Amino acid sequence: MSTHTLAPPPSTRRSFLKSAGGAAAIALTIGFEWTDTSRRALAAGPATPLPGTTFAPNAFLRIGADNSVTVIAKHVEMGQGAYTGIATVVAEELDADWSLIRVESAPADAKRYANLAFGTIQGTGGSSAMANSWNQLRDAGGKARLMLLSAAAKEWQVPVTELTVERGIVYHAGKKRQATFGALVKTASSLPVPDTVTLKDPKDFKLIGHTAPRVDASAKSNGTAVFTLDVALPGMLVALLQRPPLFGATVKSFDATAAGAVPGVVKVVQVPGGIAVVAKSFWAAKLGRDALKIEWDDTKAEKRSSAAIMEEYRRLADQPALTARTDGDAGQAIKTASKKISASYEFPYLAHAPMEPLDAVVKLTPNSCEIWAGDQFQTMDQANAAHTAGLDPQQVSIHTLYAGGSFGRRANTRSDYIVEAVSIAKAFGAEGTPIKLQWTREDDIHGGLYRPMYFHKLEAGLDDKGTLTGWRHVIVGQSIMAGTSFAGMIKDGIDPTSVEGAANIAYAIPNVKVELATTKTGVPILWWRVVGSSHTAFAVESFVDEAAHAAGADPFAFRRNMLEHEPRMKAVLELAAEKAGWNTPLPPGHGRGIAVAEAFKTFVAQVAEVSVGKDGQIKVERVVCAVDCGTPINPDIIAAQMEGGIGFGLGAALYSEITLKEGRVEQDNFNGYRVLRINEMPKVEVHIVPSTEPPTGVGEPGVAPVGPAVANAIFAATGKRMHVLPFAKGGAA
Amino acid sequence: MSTAFVLNGKPTTLDADPAMPLLWAVREVAGLTGTKFGCGMAQCGACTVQLDGKAVRSCVTPLSVVAGRQVTTIEGLQSKPAKAVQTAWVELQVPQCGYCQSGQIMSAAALLETNSAPSDADIDSAMSGNICRCGTYIRIRAAIHAAAHSLKV
Numbered sequence: 001m002s003t004h005t006l007a008p009p010p011s012t013r014r015s016f017l018k019s020a021g022g023a024a025a026i027a028l029t030i031g032f033e034w035t036d037t038s039r040r041a042l043a044a045g046p047a048t049p050l051p052g053t054t055f056a057p058n059a060f061l062r063i064g065a066d067n068s069v070t071v072i073a074k075h076v077e078m079g080q081g082a083y084t085g086i087a088t089v090v091a092e093e094l095d096a097d098w099s100l101i102r103v104e105s106a107p108a109d110a111k112r113y114a115n116l117a118f119g120t121i122q123g124t125g126g127s128s129a130m131a132n133s134w135n136q137l138r139d140a141g142g143k144a145r146l147m148l149l150s151a152a153a154k155e156w157q158v159p160v161t162e163l164t165v166e167r168g169i170v171y172h173a174g175k176k177r178q179a180t181f182g183a184l185v186k187t188a189s190s191l192p193v194p195d196t197v198t199l200k201d202p203k204d205f206k207l208i209g210h211t212a213p214r215v216d217a218s219a220k221s222n223g224t225a226v227f228t229l230d231v232a233l234p235g236m237l238v239a240l241l242q243r244p245p246l247f248g249a250t251v252k253s254f255d256a257t258a259a260g261a262v263p264g265v266v267k268v269v270q271v272p273g274g275i276a277v278v279a280k281s282f283w284a285a286k287l288g289r290d291a292l293k294i295e296w297d298d299t300k301a302e303k304r305s306s307a308a309i310m311e312e313y314r315r316l317a318d319q320p321a322l323t324a325r326t327d328g329d330a331g332q333a334i335k336t337a338s339k340k341i342s343a344s345y346e347f348p349y350l351a352h353a354p355m356e357p358l359d360a361v362v363k364l365t366p367n368s369c370e371i372w373a374g375d376q377f378q379t380m381d382q383a384n385a386a387h388t389a390g391l392d393p394q395q396v397s398i399h400t401l402y403a404g405g406s407f408g409r410r411a412n413t414r415s416d417y418i419v420e421a422v423s424i425a426k427a428f429g430a431e432g433t434p435i436k437l438q439w440t441r442e443d444d445i446h447g448g449l450y451r452p453m454y455f456h457k458l459e460a461g462l463d464d465k466g467t468l469t470g471w472r473h474v475i476v477g478q479s480i481m482a483g484t485s486f487a488g489m490i491k492d493g494i495d496p497t498s499v500e501g502a503a504n505i506a507y508a509i510p511n512v513k514v515e516l517a518t519t520k521t522g523v524p525i526l527w528w529r530v531v532g533s534s535h536t537a538f539a540v541e542s543f544v545d546e547a548a549h550a551a552g553a554d555p556f557a558f559r560r561n562m563l564e565h566e567p568r569m570k571a572v573l574e575l576a577a578e579k580a581g582w583n584t585p586l587p588p589g590h591g592r593g594i595a596v597a598e599a600f601k602t603f604v605a606q607v608a609e610v611s612v613g614k615d616g617q618i619k620v621e622r623v624v625c626a627v628d629c630g631t632p633i634n635p636d637i638i639a640a641q642m643e644g645g646i647g648f649g650l651g652a653a654l655y656s657e658i659t660l661k662e663g664r665v666e667q668d669n670f671n672g673y674r675v676l677r678i679n680e681m682p683k684v685e686v687h688i689v690p691s692t693e694p695p696t697g698v699g700e701p702g703v704a705p706v707g708p709a710v711a712n713a714i715f716a717a718t719g720k721r722m723h724v725l726p727f728a729k730g731g732a733a
Numbered sequence: 734m735s736t737a738f739v740l741n742g743k744p745t746t747l748d749a750d751p752a753m754p755l756l757w758a759v760r761e762v763a764g765l766t767g768t769k770f771g772c773g774m775a776q777c778g779a780c781t782v783q784l785d786g787k788a789v790r791s792c793v794t795p796l797s798v799v800a801g802r803q804v805t806t807i808e809g810l811q812s813k814p815a816k817a818v819q820t821a822w823v824e825l826q827v828p829q830c831g832y833c834q835s836g837q838i839m840s841a842a843a844l845l846e847t848n849s850a851p852s853d854a855d856i857d858s859a860m861s862g863n864i865c866r867c868g869t870y871i872r873i874r875a876a877i878h879a880a881a882h883s884l885k886v
Contacts, residue, residue, distance in 0.1 A: 079830030220831025223767020223807035404832025647868020670776035679857035681870035
């Protein structure tokens with residue numbers, strides 16, 4: 001999409017994170033009044049304030065006369081615990097009663113709800129939800145608390161300094177008088193919002209660091225949580241879209257006679273993405289789509305096999321590439337080293353495969369477009385929907401619902417599924433009929449926007465003491481940001497997401513060169529949980545392990561000795577090793593491997609323990625994880641994200657790959673695209689480093705080290721290195 | 734065509750294509766949306782319901798198959814083991830995105846209804862048809878053990 005007017009993000013995620021602690025992070029909208037009741041009903045359960053009985057001092061908080069405290073979340077809840085984390089920070093500074101907290105999703109409004117890590121764009125990604133909101137939400141809660149105190153002081157004619165707050169109740173000294181937040185709503189609403197507020201000393205935190213229960217756990221355990229799949233509007237129709245079988249193919253001609261004759265099919269429409277069948281039910285739409293006869297024009301389609309593309313990548317790794325980092329002279333250092341090693345690593349395309357196949361509901365009229373989705377990039381989706389519908393972005397409203405997983409798939413600058421839904425509604429007639437676009441699992445697996453395929457080639461030199469003196473790393477693969485509204489972040493031809501985790505290798509090595517050859521293919525690609533580190537951490541941590549072996553050194557000690565200048569990384573490495581009992585003996589046939597990574601300023605180290613069965617079958621027995629994510633806001637959610645990230649990363653390392661044969665995706669569903677199941681999940685222990693640093697994210701970083709930790713454990717057990725992912729491809733899983 | 738069966742304890746007649754998968758009949762015709770669509774071919778378990786007390790994948794069960802039989806969805810769970818499972822799910826904070834959890838709970842409830850003290854191997858066997866992309870497996874296992882334990886005391 002090049003015609004809309006999205007400004008590129010003004011800063012990288014990393015550069016934001018450096019300044020996240022600054023005062024610039026505060027941007028409250030004062031006097032915000034919530035009016036949309038339908039969103040409340042859909043998004044996060046009932047909320048009951050009546051007009052005029054609500055205290056809404058800023059864009060993030062609303063307190064009702066019924067004592068309800070509603071926190072407005074600008075980030076989507078897709079499993080990572082954002083709703084709970086956001087509510088925890090507000091409730092902490094507010095001294096609210098956690099049992100009365102509700103969370104509802106913010107509307108699409110970048111002025112009030114921008115992700116401060118992205119600049120002016122509302123969206124969720126890069127594990128930034130808590131990092132970018134931390135100061136903003138503390139301020140919002142703290143100022144609201146001060147206003148409630150001032151209201152009580154005014155009503156009781158006492159100094160504010162004599163008042164205290166506990167669990168949503170304001171007390172006067174000696175607790176002779178008390179009032180709930182709800183009772184103070186009216187007076188508080190009449191007071192000015194203070195310019196500044198003194199935030200709590202972290203030692204006084206009652207919720208932060210103390211594991212508030214998830215706000216969504218009950219609704220997600222009794223079937224009442226509302227996902228886009230569950231949206232049912234009066235007169236709503238369901239659409240399925242037949243997309244081309246090859247990436248880049250287009251419709252040459254089609255015959256909808258049979259499809260149109262399926263009972264329940266209302267209309268068959270052609271849209272830029274293919275042919276859509278709009279019906280009264282999913283089943284009718286499915287039968288109708290199955291009955292479509294389409295001739296495709298594949299003259300411009302990608303017709304290569306993934307194996308052929310990888311072959312080209314191998315060749316490119318030996319050609320001159322762009323430099324992403326140079327320290328000293330790596331080539332010379334390796335040439336003159338007393339020991340040289342080299343290795344390559346191959347990474348497949350990966351689908352995100354969230355459990356909820358992509359879906360969106362669109363209600364389009366000539367002057368409005370209303371969208372319901374597990375929306376992750378509201379500002380982009382708003383702009384792309386507007387462009388597709390021929391409207392202004394302000395005419396597009398978005399109800400952000402719970403997302404049934406995403407892993408990056410819904411954070412999509414092209415807004416593919418949203419644009420499809422809007423284009424179908426437009427072709428249908430734009431007369432206000434709500435239409436739900438539903439993807440099937442096959443649509444998801446075939447649908448592209450994969451984690452790119454990559455080839456990594458590494459060389460290193462060690463001196464006679466076994467110290468790494470030179471390190472050269474070449475990465476070959478597609479750019480995620482090229483051609484998107486993030487393209488402004490590409491500097492000197494280097495897409496930061498292609499090299500993160502490699503160009504910033506943390507180990508103290510005097511001569512380092514990291515190079516990138518960016519490729520173009522017809523396969524659409526996108527970021528996937530932990531982005532660059534989903535492959536770079538594997539290459540770096542596997543090759544460091546190979547270097548340790550070449551040096552005859554212990555893999556843990558070898559790493560630690562190169563991390564003296566990286567105290568946080570070193571600390572998680574040491575903690576994981578200690579808790580895993582790194583130096584304790586293992587039973588025969590078992591092996592231990594270690595890996596450490598930094599992603600989005602969160603540090604994670606993992607020690608994996610594997611066993612090898614008599615048949616050579618690898619079983620991952622246990623993963624011990626140490627994480628430093630700054631101030632731990634909710635230790636139980638941090639642990640859950642590490643556990644889940646390990647399961648997600650392990651499934652990819654062991655089993656998952658998307659392959660193409662003559663341009664056609666060879667996998668269809670979870671039978672061919674294999675992911676981790678419960679019987680394959682290891683025991684996991686998570687240890688959190690105590691910290692008072694500003695909080696960083698936990699949704700993604702736990703994914704990075706598990707693959708290499710397991711690969712290194714397989715080497716320890718079998719002597720075999722994993723150079724091709726998934727391991728199953730090499731017969732090791 | 735209409736199909737008569739017992740849905741969550743209530744005699745129910747649904748007017749729909751008898752070939753329509755039970756999943757869509759329950760969701761779009763009966764309006765019970767707790768049961769989820771994940772794969773459409775019995776690979777992921779998100780659509781798990783109980784048919785005469787046994788966990789089945791409703792995405793590959795034609796509506797006609799359930800005529801005259803008992804169907805239970807997440808909305809209709811009543812048994813003591815099922816309630817214990819749901820309580821444990823909240824206590825151990827199992828859900829992340831939550832989308833697969835109705836199916837996980839239906840499978841876990843069916844397991845505990847026939848096996849009051851499942852081993853890890855029993856859990857693997859009963860639950861390996863239910864995918865969770867968020868990777869909540871450790872807590873699913875722990876919650877099933879916790880639910881089993883709570884039924885003993």
